[in-house]
């Protein structure tokens with residue numbers, strides 16, 4: 213039998229059974245997978261080190277998952293905040309909107325039983341909040357957008373904790389996220 217492990221996190225201590233760690237979705241680029249449009253990744257030490265004792269990870273990348281290559285043209289959100297389009301940054305004739313919405317709907321529906329998600333901030337696919345959103349003519353920009361995949365996740369799983377890595381820089385946000393994931397995991401096992 214695998215022994216429980218006592219883990220010190222920020223201001224609190226947890227006892228974790230390695231055999232019963234909650235499974236959370238994570239943007240693959242945060243786990244060091246080189247899937248970004250520029251062929252790079254954004255590894256997050258918090259996930260790769262401290263939290264690897266707390267959680268098991270289900271890596272996902274909506275853009276490569278829907279069949280886009282690496283590297284690939286960068287895209288951005290444009291138009292209506294409720295249903296933005298996903299358009300090329302350099303080449304505005306590039307439009308992956310419908311393919312990304314379709315992929316997100318199907319992929320989120322078919323995920324395994326998960327207890328939360330950590331997604332990449334600022335991404336037109338994964339960004340949870342404050343993603344750049346350009347007006348239809350590209351002239352104006354706000355930070356009021358949500359990535360297409362993250363939006364679909366929140367629509368299908370409104371009660372599951374979801375956070376981006378920027379928010380997790382704050383100790384209280386980290387603590388709340390861990391507690392909510394473990395609470396979701398416990399209720400799912402009841």
Ligand code: SF4
Nearest residue numbers: 241248273332335338
């Ligand atoms: S932000 Fe999301 S879509 Fe973009 S590379 Fe990372 S996992 Fe893929």
